[in-house]
Amino acid sequence: MNIWMLLAMIFMIFLVIFQIAKASEYVSVLKGEKKSREQANSINAVLMIVFLVVGLIGAYYCHKHLTPMTLFPQGSASEEGKEIDKMFIITLVLTGIIFVATQICLFVFSYLYREKEGRKSFYFPHNNTLELIWTIVPAIALTVLVVFGLRHWYKITGDAPANSMVVEITGQQFGWIYRYPGNDKVLGKRSFKLINAAESNVLGQDWADSHNNDDLMPSKMYLVKGVPVKLIIGSKDVIHDVGLPHFRLKMDAVPGIPTTLWFTPNRTTAEMRAETKNEEFEYEIVCDQLCGNSHYAMRGVIEVVTQEEFDKIMSEVKPNYFAAFPDKDPANAKKEAAPAADSVVAKATK
Known part of the structure; x- marks a missing residue:
């Protein structure tokens, strides 16, 4: 029942947003194109922040309530799997921090730098420093993760211990x-x-x-x-x-x-x-x-x-x-031998 109520609330929220957007569209026709664009940008900027907050809350909720349903709370059932769990957690934490940081920057920047009266846009076509930063830093991080992965891979696919x-x-x-x-x-x-x-x-x-x-x-x-x-x-x-x-x-x-x-x-x-x-x-x-x-x-x-x-x-x-x-099964040979022995005993009693 709670799930259906939640879905109904989400549907109603989207319906309200849709109606507000339609109303603003009608108002924009009366105000003119420029005013209409500025108003639409303002509404979209606010919705960006709403989406950010709801999305982060949803991600936290899913993590809190769904993680206990996975196999991670049990821990690895093998010694080698413990190391793989550590590698997975490191990867998850690293990518999780980057994900949250980039999403906050994306939506907050969309809100702060929306179109406003008197504000001019600034852009540059190329920047070597930025290119190097967002190429080299991820490359180093991914290389470290790959090296960790290869180390574990070569271990579990290599020579097994002598007592295996x-x-x-x-x-x-x-x-x-x-x-x-x-x-x-x-x-x-x-x-x-x-x-x-x-x-x-x-x-x-x-x-x-x-x-x-x-x-x-x-x-x-x-x-x-x-x-x-x-x-x-x-x-x-x-x-x-x-x-x-x-x-x-x-x-x-x-x-x-x-x-x-x-x-x-x-x-x-x-x-x-x-x-x-x-x-x-x-x-x-x-x-x-x-x-x-x-x-x-x-x-x-x-x-x-x-x-x-x-x-x-x-x-x-x-x-x-x-x-x-x-016919080579000793158990079957014993079964066949038993009747033969019984017949010998029967003849002897006669």
């Missing part, structure tokens, strides 16, 4: 596929020519490579708090983008060109649920690249756990090799 866990994430319309190396700590080879969903080989794993035999493919991504993780990112079809908003990171998923990214989670999912007082909280993977009709639904889940919880979860995940070759 490795997770492969592959995008496809419209979902994510995760693969972990097994006990051998090595991901098996893949080839797009070997992709065959009907034979449980959605990634095109090369079964001739024994490193594929213990690779794990859980339904969601599991990470360990405090342990760096290196993501090997790819795509099966079109360009996607692995967006990790809680961790303040993102990276394109390009068909045929693997990309990498690493970070260190600093809070478990359970800790974030307690902190946000939201029992349904989940770390999300979003696709930040428009990739088709169902792009909006391309969502993945990351669960950050302790090392003990991670080991337990992974011990219960079967390698995809057994899905492709059920």
Whole structure:
């Protein structure tokens, strides 16, 4: 109800302004062109100040009431993201100060230097000093910001720490596929020519490579708090983008060109649920690249756990090799052996 009342008030204000402008237009016809222009300029000058005040109040209101709805109050869920948050805040403060200052100058100057009787305009076509100031100063500021950005970019896309866990994430319309190396700590080879969903080989794993035999493919991504993780990112079809908003990171998923990214989670999912007082909280993977009709639904889940919880979860995940070759699954071999043993016992009792 409050929103509708606010919209109605805004509409009425614009309606009043419009009526005043129309009335002044009719009066100007009677007074003459020069008087009409001066009156219109005076009205516009006052409206400039009104617009400035209302605009700044609106910007402050939006900042105060909408910032708590963003992810910033939670802080970054990765150690590397903390530095990116700092860089973002510095950029926001710097550009915010410049924005407010320039807007005040723009509207106040429009009010102070409006047309008046007896006032002459002054202008000059060129000034080297001013040209240098408004070219060099922004160039220096932007260069500093770019250098900070490149420093963080090269860090998260460079060599991951030696103790990093490795997770492969592959995008496809419209979902994510995760693969972990097994006990051998090595991901098996893949080839797009070997992709065959009907034979449980959605990634095109090369079964001739024994490193594929213990690779794990859980339904969601599991990470360990405090342990760096290196993501090997790819795509099966079109360009996607692995967006990790809680961790303040993102990276394109390009068909045929693997990309990498690493970070260190600093809070478990359970800790974030307690902190946000939201029992349904989940770390999300979003696709930040428009990739088709169902792009909006391309969502993945990351669960950050302790090392003990991670080991337990992974011990219960079967390698995809057994899905492709059920007859080589030890669990299936035991099931087949059990009936045979029962028949032997039955014959012995006879």
